[in-house]
Amino acid sequence: MSDSSWTRAHSVPASPSVPNSPTTPPTVRDTAPPAGRDLAPGLLRSLEPLLRAWLPKQRWFAGKGLPISGFRLAAATELVPPGGRLGPLGLLHVLVDVEQPGRPADCYQLLLGAHPLLPSALVRTALGPAVGGPYDGLTLYDAPHDPRLAALLLERLRVPGRAGRLRFGVEPDAQFPPGLTPRVSTAEQSNTSVVYGDTYILKLFRRVSPGTNPDLELSLALSRAGSRRIAEPVAWFEALPAEGVPGPQGAPAVTEPTTLGLLQRFLPGSSDGWALAIASVAEDGDFTAEADALGRATAEVHGALAAALPVRTLDGPALERIASAMTRRLDETAKEVPAVRPHAAALRSAFDDLARLGGAGEHAVTAQRIHGDLHLGQVLRGPDGGWVLIDFEGEPARPLAERRRAAPPVQDVAGMLRSFDYAAHHSGNGPWAARHRDAFLTGYAAVSGLDPREQPVLIRAFETDKAVYEARYEARHRPAWLPIPLSALSRLAAAPTEENLP
Numbered sequence: 001m002s003d004s005s006w007t008r009a010h011s012v013p014a015s016p017s018v019p020n021s022p023t024t025p026p027t028v029r030d031t032a033p034p035a036g037r038d039l040a041p042g043l044l045r046s047l048e049p050l051l052r053a054w055l056p057k058q059r060w061f062a063g064k065g066l067p068i069s070g071f072r073l074a075a076a077t078e079l080v081p082p083g084g085r086l087g088p089l090g091l092l093h094v095l096v097d098v099e100q101p102g103r104p105a106d107c108y109q110l111l112l113g114a115h116p117l118l119p120s121a122l123v124r125t126a127l128g129p130a131v132g133g134p135y136d137g138l139t140l141y142d143a144p145h146d147p148r149l150a151a152l153l154l155e156r157l158r159v160p161g162r163a164g165r166l167r168f169g170v171e172p173d174a175q176f177p178p179g180l181t182p183r184v185s186t187a188e189q190s191n192t193s194v195v196y197g198d199t200y201i202l203k204l205f206r207r208v209s210p211g212t213n214p215d216l217e218l219s220l221a222l223s224r225a226g227s228r229r230i231a232e233p234v235a236w237f238e239a240l241p242a243e244g245v246p247g248p249q250g251a252p253a254v255t256e257p258t259t260l261g262l263l264q265r266f267l268p269g270s271s272d273g274w275a276l277a278i279a280s281v282a283e284d285g286d287f288t289a290e291a292d293a294l295g296r297a298t299a300e301v302h303g304a305l306a307a308a309l310p311v312r313t314l315d316g317p318a319l320e321r322i323a324s325a326m327t328r329r330l331d332e333t334a335k336e337v338p339a340v341r342p343h344a345a346a347l348r349s350a351f352d353d354l355a356r357l358g359g360a361g362e363h364a365v366t367a368q369r370i371h372g373d374l375h376l377g378q379v380l381r382g383p384d385g386g387w388v389l390i391d392f393e394g395e396p397a398r399p400l401a402e403r404r405r406a407a408p409p410v411q412d413v414a415g416m417l418r419s420f421d422y423a424a425h426h427s428g429n430g431p432w433a434a435r436h437r438d439a440f441l442t443g444y445a446a447v448s449g450l451d452p453r454e455q456p457v458l459i460r461a462f463e464t465d466k467a468v469y470e471a472r473y474e475a476r477h478r479p480a481w482l483p484i485p486l487s488a489l490s491r492l493a494a495a496p497t498e499e500n501l502p
Helices: 040-057 120-125 147-157 214-224 273-282 288-308 316-336 338-360 410-426 430-448 456-477 483-493
Strands: 028-030 070-080 090-100 103-115 126-129 139-142 161-163 166-170 182-184 192-196 200-204 233-239 258-265 312-314 365-367 379-381 387-389
Touching (some): 040 070, 040 090, 070 147, 103 147, 147 166, 147 182, 147 200, 147 258, 214 233, 273 410, 288 430, 316 456, 410 456, 456 483
Antiparallel strands (some): 070 090, 166 233, 182 192, 192 200, 312 365, 379 387
16 A cells, blocks of 8 residues: 555644643653663653553453553563564554552553554554654554554464564464455454454454463363364464563562463354354244254363363362352442342352352362353354354453462353343343253253253352342443343342252
């Protein structure tokens, strides 16, 4: 594309009423070691007014509604410097800690394109022109939306090794066909995904934490175990810790690599499980064969994870801690959502029963690595009719360390049961849910050898905990959907009989 088709994006001025603007620099701390030329002097100061306006508008920004009190540059790597092999076009990788009152700082990954002008198709992705610093006079924008820069990122992923603080890894048998046209996925998600032709999809984690993301960790384990129920990983990249640099807001120094992106096999022609279920509900159709097959696929994945990674038995104190955390979430939700309060006392019995389970000595409760956020939107049915599980990162709102812990497999089962319930009640067809929940459990039991219906205390506790989470989420974000989890809580609050359990 010639420069004549590029236009300058509008500047995003800093608000004079915002505390810690560029006139009060103590919150701007450029501490990252440079890669290539020294980017640290002035880089964050030039980014600060642009980020202050742009970040809160992004779907993946977790601190909406709170003011930004400061920024801290965690890392900056120039993958392509302006004036290099791409002419005036540059590609900058940034990790920035965002500080907000009342919450720990969040670290965000940014891939920024830089150019004197922008084509009209990219203007909507612009942060604005940098003033001062190493990118003075260049317009910065969200690089994944630029096909040239997205293609360059794929080219870099092909080669293992380092670029500054970034480290790239590739599976030994990875193949990279030429001519894979990139496009940003339009699906709603808390990350950014770039699809390359019909071959690969790159997930860029936006809000990142030190440690291996479960999506990479579990996908690699399952792929290397030969599972075909996943989208196999091909390559990934991560940020290495900076030696001797303290964490944000006085936190300990980071000692683990931070997973930043995961390239996986793309599944063209696949159908989203949620869309398939909603279509079946609308027609009052028979989706039970698919639900049964999905239960079998889930059990296969659980079996493969148990074979590949450690499994342990939960003792009484461990179950008590899990039950206590569930009770705490219930109490917090009841304070925030008045409609939950009438059920709260009865719902606590589900967690009390779980706490007592460890002392009963009747059931051994095992914990292993699981999906962590399993629902119909996290599964795809391929053209051959087989199910594939995707997005193994767990619930993004939970801390990374918690998402990497072993947990009872029934947590995933409960999540899928809630999803069938959601699909049915979203379309006003409650009876559909019961048939398909039962079919899912039947399929799961056929492969795992363990029927969750024979563990009523476990399944009730984990389904209740999931419904409590849903009630809080819906009250905050989709009040019109709040009756769906409230209906489930009303059912689960009753005594655990065959009528209110799966």
